[in-house]
Amino acid sequence: MSQLSQRHLLGIKDITKKDIELIFETADNFKDVINRPIKKVPSLRDVTIANVFFENSTRTRLSFELAQKRLSADIVNFSASTSSVKKGETLLDTVNNILAMKVDMIVMRHASPGAPHYLAKHIKANIVNAGDGTHEHPTQALLDAYSIREKLGSVEGKKVAIIGDILHSRVALSNIFALQKLGAKVMVCGPPTLLPKYIANLGVQIEYDVEKALQWCDVANVLRIQLERQQIKYFPSLREYSLYYGINKKMLDNLKKPIVVMHPGPINRGVELSSDAADSDHAIILEQVENGVAIRMAVMYLLAEKVN
Amino acid sequence: MQKKLILDSDLLDITLSRLCQQLIENHLDFSNSILLGLQPRGIFLAELIQQKLEKSLKKKIQLGFLDATFHRDDFRRRELPVKANETKIPFIIEGKNVILIDDVLFTGRTVRAALDAMIAFGRPAKVELLVLIDRKFNRDLPIAPNYVGKSVNTIASQRVQVEWQAQGNKQNKIWLIN
Numbered sequence: 001m002s003q004l005s006q007r008h009l010l011g012i013k014d015i016t017k018k019d020i021e022l023i024f025e026t027a028d029n030f031k032d033v034i035n036r037p038i039k040k041v042p043s044l045r046d047v048t049i050a051n052v053f054f055e056n057s058t059r060t061r062l063s064f065e066l067a068q069k070r071l072s073a074d075i076v077n078f079s080a081s082t083s084s085v086k087k088g089e090t091l092l093d094t095v096n097n098i099l100a101m102k103v104d105m106i107v108m109r110h111a112s113p114g115a116p117h118y119l120a121k122h123i124k125a126n127i128v129n130a131g132d133g134t135h136e137h138p139t140q141a142l143l144d145a146y147s148i149r150e151k152l153g154s155v156e157g158k159k160v161a162i163i164g165d166i167l168h169s170r171v172a173l174s175n176i177f178a179l180q181k182l183g184a185k186v187m188v189c190g191p192p193t194l195l196p197k198y199i200a201n202l203g204v205q206i207e208y209d210v211e212k213a214l215q216w217c218d219v220a221n222v223l224r225i226q227l228e229r230q231q232i233k234y235f236p237s238l239r240e241y242s243l244y245y246g247i248n249k250k251m252l253d254n255l256k257k258p259i260v261v262m263h264p265g266p267i268n269r270g271v272e273l274s275s276d277a278a279d280s281d282h283a284i285i286l287e288q289v290e291n292g293v294a295i296r297m298a299v300m301y302l303l304a305e306k307v308n
Numbered sequence: 309m310q311k312k313l314i315l316d317s318d319l320l321d322i323t324l325s326r327l328c329q330q331l332i333e334n335h336l337d338f339s340n341s342i343l344l345g346l347q348p349r350g351i352f353l354a355e356l357i358q359q360k361l362e363k364s365l366k367k368k369i370q371l372g373f374l375d376a377t378f379h380r381d382d383f384r385r386r387e388l389p390v391k392a393n394e395t396k397i398p399f400i401i402e403g404k405n406v407i408l409i410d411d412v413l414f415t416g417r418t419v420r421a422a423l424d425a426m427i428a429f430g431r432p433a434k435v436e437l438l439v440l441i442d443r444k445f446n447r448d449l450p451i452a453p454n455y456v457g458k459s460v461n462t463i464a465s466q467r468v469q470v471e472w473q474a475q476g477n478k479q480n481k482i483w484l485i486n
Contacts, residue, residue: 002391029392033378038428041378306384 004302008120008127011136012177020181024146026298027291034070034293044073047304049105050098053130054080054091057109059265059289060130060140064107067296076103091115092122099125105303108132126303134168134229140264141174143295145182147288148219151260156183161213163189164223164245164272167196168230171223171264176202189213190245193234194225210245214252219260222247222272238271248274252282260284314441314460314468315482323457327438328360330455331407338369340433341405346422347375347393350410352472353440356480357409372397374408376421395425402430407455411470413439416451441468441482460484 004019012020033041049068053061061077068075078098080086089097095106105126108116113135120127131137149155160179166172166188179186180203187205188195200206207213214220225241235241252259261273261282269275278285315323335341338361345354351373358371377392408422419437426432440457446464462468467485471477 003388026392029375029377029394032395036428037430040428042424043378043383046384301378302389304384306387 007303007305008116008129009138009299009303010116010120010127010129012138012141012174012181013136015138017181020142020145020178023142023295023298023302024149026302027146027294030070030297030301031291031294034290034297040070040072042072043301044068044071044304047071047104048074048076048102049107049300050076050078050103051130052078052095052098052106052108054108054110054115055131056081057130059292060109060137063289063292064128064130064139064296067293067300070293071297071301073105073300076101091119095119095123099123104305105300107300126305128299128303131170133170134173135170136174136177137170137264138174138178139292139296139299140171141178142299143288143292144171144175144221144262144264145178145184146295147262147284147291148179148184148260149182150287150291151284152218155179158184158219159187159217160184160219160221161187161189161207161217162221162223163210163213163247165194165225165234166190166199166223167194167234168226169223171221175221176204187213187216191235191241210247211251214247214255214259217259218257219262220247221262221264223264224266224268225271242271246270246272246274247277249276249280252277252280258282262288265289310486311469312484312486313481314484315458317479317481320440320457320480320482323440324356324360327455327457328357328364331357331361331438332364334436335405335407337367338365340403341407342370342372342399342401344372344374344397344401344406344408344426346408346410346418347373347377347395349412349470349472350408352474353411354409355474357438370399372399372401374422374425376418376425379421379424381417381421397429400430401426401432403433405434405436406432407436407438409438411439412441412443412468413437413451413453414443414446414468416447416449419451420449440470443468458482 002022107128107130109130110132113133115132116127116129145155162172176186189207263285343354345351358369361369373396375393375395377390436454438455439453442456442459443462444459469483471481
C-alpha cells in the first residue's frame with residue numbers, strides 16, 4: 001500500500017525522496033509490462049486525461065500519450081497552435097472548458113514558468129507538469145535518475161555533471177533537485193554566460209572546463225543549446241561553443257574510467273555532442289526514452305485518484 | 309483478537325503432499341503443464357509445491373510468478389493503491405496447461421484479475437486453480453478451485469493469516485483470526 005505525498009506532479013522540488021522511490025518501484029513493474037507481447041494493462045480505463053501542450057514537443061508528448069494508452073486511459077490532445085488560445089482565451093478558461101467535458105487529469109506543457117502551479121490552485125483535476133518554461137520538467141528528471149539507477153545500480157553517491165545550457169534548461173533544475181534528493185553529487189558545467197548567477201546556492205559544484213567535468217563525473221548529462229529561448233547572444237557562434245564545450249568520442253575514450261552519457265533530446269549532433277559520441281557504448285540516450293514511458297505510466301498510475 | 313490454528317506445519321505438509329498427488333493424477337509427468345504462483349503470497353505455496361513435485365517426479369517443473377495488481381478491479385476504489393510485485397514468466401504459456409496457485413481463495417477477484425493478466429502472455433490450453441485455503445460462501449464471482457487444501461467456513465469480517473517460513477516465520481502456519 002503506497003501513495004504519493006502530492007496530488008499533482010508540478011516539480012521535483014515539491015516531492016519527497018520516498019515519492020521518487022515509490023515512482024521508481026512502480027516504474028520497474030511498468031517497464032516489465034511494456035516489454036511484454038501485449039504491452040497494455042487496464043488500470044486507468046475509467047480515467048480521461050488531457051494533454052495540453054502550449055509549447056512544441058515530440059518526445060515528451062509521444063511518451064505521455066503512449067504511457068496513457070498503455071494504461072488504457074482515454075485521451076484528448078490539445079495543442080495551442082491549432083486552438084482558440086490564438087483567439088485570446090485565457091489559460092484558466094481554456095483548461096476549465098476542457099475540464100467541463102469531464103477530464104480527470106491534465107498533462108501540461110507551457111512556456112511560462114509556474115503555469116501548472118497556478119492551474120493547480122484553481123482547478124480540481126490532477127496536474128502533471130510536462131515542462132514549464134525554464135523552470136521544471138519533473139518527469140524528465142525522474143527518467144534520468146531512473147536510467148542512472150538502472151545503469152549503475154543506484155543514484156546515491158554517484159557524481160553527475162550536467163553540461164551545457166543550464167540557464168535556459170528546465171531539465172537541469174529538475175535534475176539537480178532529483179539527484180540531490182537521491183544522494184548524488186551534482187556539478188554544472190558550461191560557459192559562464194549560460195550558468196545562472198546563483199546556481200551555487202543549490203549546493204552544486206561549478207566547472208567551466210568540460211574536460212575537467214568529464215574527469216570528475218560518473219555520468220554526464222549533456223543538454224541542448226536552446227537557441228529558441230536565447231533572445232541575446234550568449235556565445236559567439238555554435239562552432240565556437242562546439243569547440244570548447246562539445247563532447248566527442250575521443251574525449252570519452254581518453255578518460256581514466258568509462259562514464260555514462262545521457263541527453264534528454266533532441267540532440268543537435270555536432271554541437272553539444274558529436275555523432276560518434278552519441279552513438280557510442282557510453283550513451284544511454286535511447287534507454288532514457290524507453291524508461292520515459294515506464295516513468296510516466298508510474299506517475300499517472302500513482303496520481304489517479306479514488307472514484308467518488 | 310482471537311486466533312485459531314487451521315493448519316499447523318505437519319498437517320500442512322500432509323496437505324501439500326495430497327495436493328501434489330492430485331496434480332500428478334491429472335497432469336501425469338507435467339510435460340505440458342506449468343505452475344503459476346500469484347503474487348504476493350501465492351508464490352511461497354507455489355515454490356513448496358514445485359519442490360515436492362520435483363522430488364516425486366525427479367524432473368524440473370516450470371514455475372512462474374504472476375502479479376495481477378494492474379488488472380485489479382478495485383484500483384481507485386480502495387483508500388490506498390496496492391503495491392505491485394514482480395511478474396516472472398520465463399517460458400511460453402501458449403498451449404500449456406496452467407495451474408494457478410494462491411494461498412487463500414476469498415472473493416475470487418484476485419483470481420479474475422490474474423486470469424486477465426495471464427492472457428497477456430498467451431492463450432493456455434487449460435487453466436486450473438489450486439488454493440490452500442478455500443473460504444467457502446464468500447465468493448463475489450463464479451470462480452471455483454480445482455484443488456483445495458482445506459475448506460473453511462468463515463464470515464467476511466474474519467481473516468485468514470498465512471505464515472510462511474520463506475517470509476521469515478519460524479514455521480509454516482495458517483491461522484483464522486476473528
